[in-house]
Structure formats: C-alpha cells, structure tokens
Amino acid sequence: MDQETANALFNVGGFLLFFNAPPNLEFGIDYNAWTVGPLFKGVKLIPPGLHFIYFSATSKEGVQGIRTGFFKYFESQEVVVREWNPASEDLRDETELDPDQVERYRLNIRDFDRNMGPYPLDPPTFYQRWQRLTNYITPGLVRRILPNNGRVSHLPSKSASTDEVLDVKDKRVGRQVEKEEGMEFTYFDLRQSFPRGATGDEVTRWSLDKSWLARDLLQRVYRNNHTLMLGEMQLAFVCLLMAQNFSGFNQWKHLVHLLCSCEDLVQEKPNMFIDFFDVLQYQLDECPEDFFRDILSENNFIASMLKTFARNIPPNSVDLRSRFERLKKFIATRFKWEIPESDSDEDDDEPVVVEME
Structure with a gap:
C-alpha cells in the first residue's frame, strides 16, 4: 500500500484491536488470513463497510480447529476491541471487557500502530471481489439474521x-x-x-x-x-x-x-x-x-x-x-x-x- 493511500485510509479506516492472541492462531479478515505472531495487536486501515473476521486455533499437536468468525459493519474510524479467551478458545467481545479500559484503547489507538497490520489492498482484486460478493448486505440484515453479534x-x-x-x-x-x-x-x-x-x-x-x-x-x-x-x-x-x-x-x-x-x-x-x-x-x-x-x-x-x-x-x-x-x-x-x-x-x-x- 502506498503512503498516500495509507494516509487517506487512516482518516476514514476502521481498527480491530486484538489482544492476547495465542501462538499459531490463524486469523483472517475477508480474503486474507495469516498465522499471527506474539506482537500482533490487530488490523488497521479497514475500509468502511462490511467485513468478516475469523480465526482458528491450532492445538499443540498442530491440528487446526474449527473456523469461527463474525460479520462486522465498520463505520469510518470505528475501533473494535476483542480479547482472546484461552478457556473457551474464543473471543471476548466488548461487553465482557472493562468499558473504561476499552475507551482508553480507543483514545490511544495510535499507540498500537506498529503492532497492527494494514488491511491488505494489494492486490486490489481481493477487496474488489469481496465488495462484489457483499454489496447488497446491509447492517440491518446482519443484525436480523445474525443476532449473536454477527x-x-x-x-x-x-x-x-x-x-x-x-x-x-x-x-x-x-x-x-x-x-x-x-x-x-x-x-x-x-x-x-x-x-x-x-x-x-x-x-x-x-x-x-x-x-x-x-x-x-x-x-x-x-x-x-x-x-x-x-x-x-x-x-x-x-x-x-x-x-x-x-x-x-x-x-x-x-x-x-x-x-x-x-x-x-x-x-x-x-x-x-x-x-x-x-x-x-x-x-x-x-x-x-x-x-x-x-x-x-x-x-x-x-x-x-x-x-x-x-x-x-x-x-x-x-x-x-x-x-x-x-x-x-x-x-x-x-x-x-x-x-x-x-x-x-x-x-x-x-x-x-x-x-x-
């Protein structure tokens, strides 16, 4: 991603903060997935609109777990906070976190910049394909059909x-x-x-x-x-x-x-x-x-x-x-x-x- 695009997206793009990711976790958003490292703290510069965030834990034996995820309609500059729960091998959403702490994360989002990966826009065809697949999905549809936080x-x-x-x-x-x-x-x-x-x-x-x-x-x-x-x-x-x-x-x-x-x-x-x-x-x-x-x-x-x-x-x-x-x-x-x-x-x-x- 060139610097001009990155600067433009920083003014409108959303952020997903992800804390305490376990080793060898598969983490993905839309068409892009990675095995994350210990310094990973989430994704930045997420284009406004609908996205699918998903994850799959890996056992000590190297067996990939069931893929689970959630749909989220990101507003411009919205900051979403999630934390890994090792007991359930699932994510805690913001209702399970300290609201004061979540607000501090939002106010200090730039502190996490170097530990957040940018939303991949290269090659651009991946994002274009995602848009074509989801262009009629509204936030209301997601709330009605997937009432469990997407x-x-x-x-x-x-x-x-x-x-x-x-x-x-x-x-x-x-x-x-x-x-x-x-x-x-x-x-x-x-x-x-x-x-x-x-x-x-x-x-x-x-x-x-x-x-x-x-x-x-x-x-x-x-x-x-x-x-x-x-x-x-x-x-x-x-x-x-x-x-x-x-x-x-x-x-x-x-x-x-x-x-x-x-x-x-x-x-x-x-x-x-x-x-x-x-x-x-x-x-x-x-x-x-x-x-x-x-x-x-x-x-x-x-x-x-x-x-x-x-x-x-x-x-x-x-x-x-x-x-x-x-x-x-x-x-x-x-x-x-x-x-x-x-x-x-x-x-x-x-x-x-x-x-x-």
Whole structure:
C-alpha cells in the first residue's frame, strides 16, 4: 500500500484491536488470513463497510480447529476491541471487557500502530471481489439474521430444554443437515407458495409459479426492495464460503430455487432478475471447480434451476435474455458445463447437465 493511500485510509479506516492472541492462531479478515505472531495487536486501515473476521486455533499437536468468525459493519474510524479467551478458545467481545479500559484503547489507538497490520489492498482484486460478493448486505440484515453479534460458525445449536442437536430436514437432498447456532435466516416453505384460502386453481398456479411467494416475501420481509432479498442471498453464500456454514448453504439454495421459479414476477420486474444473475455469477466465480461439481451441482441443482428460469423469460425481454445467455456462457467456460436448452418433450428425470469435452 502506498503512503498516500495509507494516509487517506487512516482518516476514514476502521481498527480491530486484538489482544492476547495465542501462538499459531490463524486469523483472517475477508480474503486474507495469516498465522499471527506474539506482537500482533490487530488490523488497521479497514475500509468502511462490511467485513468478516475469523480465526482458528491450532492445538499443540498442530491440528487446526474449527473456523469461527463474525460479520462486522465498520463505520469510518470505528475501533473494535476483542480479547482472546484461552478457556473457551474464543473471543471476548466488548461487553465482557472493562468499558473504561476499552475507551482508553480507543483514545490511544495510535499507540498500537506498529503492532497492527494494514488491511491488505494489494492486490486490489481481493477487496474488489469481496465488495462484489457483499454489496447488497446491509447492517440491518446482519443484525436480523445474525443476532449473536454477527457471529458465524458451523457448530450445531442446542435446545435449551433437551440439550440435543437441532436438525433441519433438507427434503430436496434427502438428508439431515445441522442448524447452526445463532442463525435467523428468513423462513419460507417452497411447498406452500400460495395464499391461505386459495382455490384449487390458485394452488395449482402458484405451486408451479412461485411469484406469489416471492411477492409476499418482498412485501413482508424486504420492504419491497429486491436488493435486500439479494443481500440475504449474498449473506447466506458468504457464510458458506468463509465459514463452511451449511445453514447458509440451505438458505442460498432456497432463494435460488425461489427466484428461478417466478414466471409472473419475471415479466413484472425484469431488472430484479438481471441483478439476481449478477449476484449469482459473482458467487459461482468464487467457487472452486470441485466445489461446484460436488456441492452446487448436486442433483443437477444449478442446471435444473436455470433451465426452469429459461422457460420463464418473456420473449420481449431482450436485456434479460442477453444477461441469461451471458451467465450460461460463463458456466460453460468456467466449469466446462453446458446448460441445455429447454425442451418440453424431455424426460424431467433425465440429467440436465452435459459435461463438455
């Protein structure tokens, strides 16, 4: 980072003070992770906005522990203070620290300057990629979905009454998946995609076309702002990508399924779905090829969803059709997979992904 950039960021950037880090701790922020040394006291010059801070302890035998972290929306020049708790191998947040001491740290932040690493902006592509993945995530979304101070892990939550692991059933893949602690993603049932009291014809219509359900969620949950729905889709994906969080994976799949199944809404709001494809392509671009093949393409998920969407594109939506074709070309180039054209005579049980030579 050049001195001019560093000086500019010092006037607006945030700070994360981290005290008593143990030896060989993996510590990371966004796309950057390090094994920290004894002099490490945190990160400075953090660009204002959303960031994911994570850590993983290493045992005496050299075994890496579970990655845990938290999302934090940094305001300009905000100072966040955390301290390592060796008993729990976790971080103490500011509510567990002496408030007078925390205030002294904030007032004397420059005293820690030489022991704080600058937020990495070289290469700049790392930060740009992070921005593209998170540009619709608002502080309000983080507070609602991650009420435990933005914390994310893939440890199972416990029932207060039975102390048993709570499971949620993902019926689309036919297996149990853990429900992680402190996750409050928006609940909706894709099988109940019609209004209460619907007639038989309405049940049939809105079961095939999920537009009623999508409109209901947009109105009730997202204040008629589709970027907030896409923000939840982004937050779910980043929880999976950065913390291997499978509650996030489930929510991401639910939202992709929903948005690819809205024939009526596509005609009404084509720009919403252009934004959706921008988000989806950025996400797929972050997936290693083996991750795409083994996870995202399970049961031909991506291919079958995009094939469904292709049937819903209105003939006069030139911009949406062009954006959809660009996404198909990206998938073919990036993963060597081809999404076949829709064919009403095709057996729905046959594979819908063709692996290219």
